[in-house]
Amino acid sequence: MSWSGGYVTDLEYTYGFYRELAPSLQSLALLWSRAGAPSPSGKLAYCELGCGHGMSANILAAANPGIEFFATDFNPGQVAFARELAASTQLANMHFFEDSFAEFAERKDLPEFDIISLHGIYSWIKAEYRENICEIIRRRLKPGGIVYISYNCLPGWAAAAPMRHLLYLHGKTSGGPTGTRVGPALDFAAKVEASGSRYFQSVPGLKQRLEKLHGQNRNYVAHEYMNDAWQLLYFSDVAAELSEAKLGFAASAALLDAIDVINLTKEQKALLGGIADPVLRETTRDYIINQQFRRDLFVKGRVPARSDVFETELVDLPFVLTVPLDDLNLTIKGALGGANASEGVYRPIAEIIAEGPRSARQIVTDARGSKIKLQEIMQALYILTGAEQAHPCLPPEGADARRASTDRFNQVILERAPHFSELRYMASPVTGSGHPVDRMAQLFLAGRAPNTDPKHFAEQALARRGERLVVDGKPVTDSAVHEAEMAKRVRAFEAKQLPLLKRLGIA
Ligand SMILES: C[S@@+](CC[C@H](N)C(=O)[O-])C[C@H]1O[C@@H](n2cnc3c(N)ncnc32)[C@H](O)[C@@H]1O
Known part of the structure; x- marks a missing residue:
């Protein structure tokens, strides 16, 4: 199809939700790295590029009715779905466009954005489309505004990239609808592996990775492995391209990346500490942990580090436990493996935030948290959030409007559950985000x-x-x-x- 530029369009993408797109989570990541962030409870304008079926955008619009959401994707079937869901859940603050990135860049009817997010896009499109994205950011992002961007990166993908090429090439040679190419391509690669291929033998874990693909969502596998456009990027490549749009790296939205003890040995930390250039340092870090997928937050303009916001805002930021207390898992995973968080610190904190949103300042006044230092509480809340067991909350002001909006949205999800099993996330007025709720x-x-x-x-x-x-x-x-x-x-x-x-x- 001429409008798609080689992007898979005959097979629609999944209906996922990604918490890194939530303004409340982005704000925490920035706060932790001492960068100023747009307040998630402020009157913001938010844009998502390549929104797929629009589940993330719709859920966020429901949970943040004070924010105006704008999202585009050039796949008309996906945008039709996204618009219909927004209409039936009465999301007046959600605006979907069926524009390509090039068309969206030319629009004159858009506001200046505080936040632009793009998940699973940047390394799956042609260089020309990446330029369109940079142009949108350059024209439409406010000074001090933020960009969330995720992408497949090097060096972590380097060893598996030839396997991806084999799957892609087999699919392309077979032809036919993309959905029918995936199974035979996987079987073909398995045969190559079983023949004693030296390539497969030379990459530890590759056989298992191939086997795992058999069990994964076919639509995801098609978009990841069958796309004509697919380019691996180093962090330094992305940083250079985005610098043209006046962006600088601010923080990782994968919160646990900021916790050195679970990711870096002392020697590695010292090595990185000795690198003055931030782009070289971040790229070197990717070599140390063999990073294959990055979730980055960039900011427009060099905003000075704000250690004051760290102290004043984080201490009063409420958090809530997002797993059943019985399922609390204190083995926190990082690049170095799993580390056990202290029961004496983490369990009482988890018990308190299992009762509802509480800030570090409130936790320290609770008898169960009174022996824990304030700094330790803030760190535990951050780490539990990174481990997807807690989430920062929006302030009580505006809670009723949020609840009215998420109730309307969630009701429609529940009405569809008997007939359609793909919508597995619901909107929370407490966190301003989406949470998995199985069918x-x-x-x-x-x-x-x-x-x-x-x-x-x-x-x-x-x-x-x-x-x-x-x-x-x-x-x-x-x-x-x-x-x-x-x-x-x-x-x-x-x-x-x-x-x-x-x-x-x-x-
Ligand atoms: C891998 S999917 C990710 C979708 C969504 N962000 C998510 O993570 O669920 C990539 C999306 O980008 C869209 N896309 C690719 N190239 C585009 C372009 N040039 N203009 C607009 N949308 C594009 C595709 O239609 C697809 O929905």
Whole structure:
């Protein structure tokens, strides 16, 4: 298709949500690195480039009704879906465009943006489109505005790139719709590996990586492996391109990257500490940890470091636990492996934020947190967030408007759950972000409506589509066993997930 520039368009992308796009999370990353950030509760203008089905943008618009959201993607099917969802959930602050990046750059009807985000785009498109993106940023991002950008990078992808090329080439040679190319290409690469290919033998873990692809979402694999345009970039390449749009690197949105003890040995830390140039330092860090995917925050203009905001804002920023307390996992993973966080510090903090949003200043006044130093509390909250077990919260002001907006949005997600199993995230008015809620949990939530029984509702929903619960990889065929399994799952949901969804304002 001429408008697509080699981008896969005959197979739509997934319906994912990515927390790094949430202004509340971006703001925390910037605060931690002592950079000033647009306040997530302020009246901001937010833009997403290459929004796919628009799930991230729609969820964020629902959870942040005070922010105006603008998003574009040139795939009309995806934009139609995104617009329909925004319309049926009455998101007046969400504006979708079906523009290519080149067309979007030329628009005269856009505001200046505080935040521009692009996830899974930059290394999957031709150089010309990357230039269009830089042009949008140059023209439309406010001074001091931020850009969130993720991309496949070198050196981490270097060893697997030839495998990707083989899959791509096999797919291209076979021809036909992209969706039909993935399976045969994977089988072909498996045959090459099994023939004793020296390439596969020379890369540790590559065989397992290939095997894992078989189990992954086909639409994702197609977009990652079958695209004509696919270019690996060094951090230094991206930094150079974005510097043309007046951007400088500010922080990693992968929060745990900022925690040296789990990522770097003492020698590595000293080595990096001795590098004055920030681009060389960050690129060298990628060599040290063999980084293959980066999630970066850049800022427009050199904004001086703000150690004052770190102290004053972080101490009063509330956090909430985003996993059931029973599932708290204090093994924190970094490039060096897993490190055990202190039970004596982290568990009481987790218990407190499992009761609802609390700031470090509030935690230290709670009897359970009173023996922990304020700095340690702030670090624990940050690390729990990096480990996807906590999240910063928006202020209580505006909570009612947020709740009204997310209730409308979440209600539509629940209405669709019986018929469409792809929408696996819901909007939280507490965090201003999206949270995973699997389909069974959505059916149980929908079944909590007045005069309905969650178990009966879920059973009926599955029966209507001829679906059965799956245990040990097999659908349960015996009716009595199926009913008992459903009852067990409802009890587990009510004991564990429901309290979590209530504290996130989703239930
Ligand atoms: C890998 S998907 C990522 C989608 C979404 N950001 C996500 O992470 O779920 C890349 C998206 O970029 C869009 N895209 C690619 N090139 C584009 C261009 N030149 N202009 C507008 N959209 C483009 C595609 O249609 C696709 O939806």
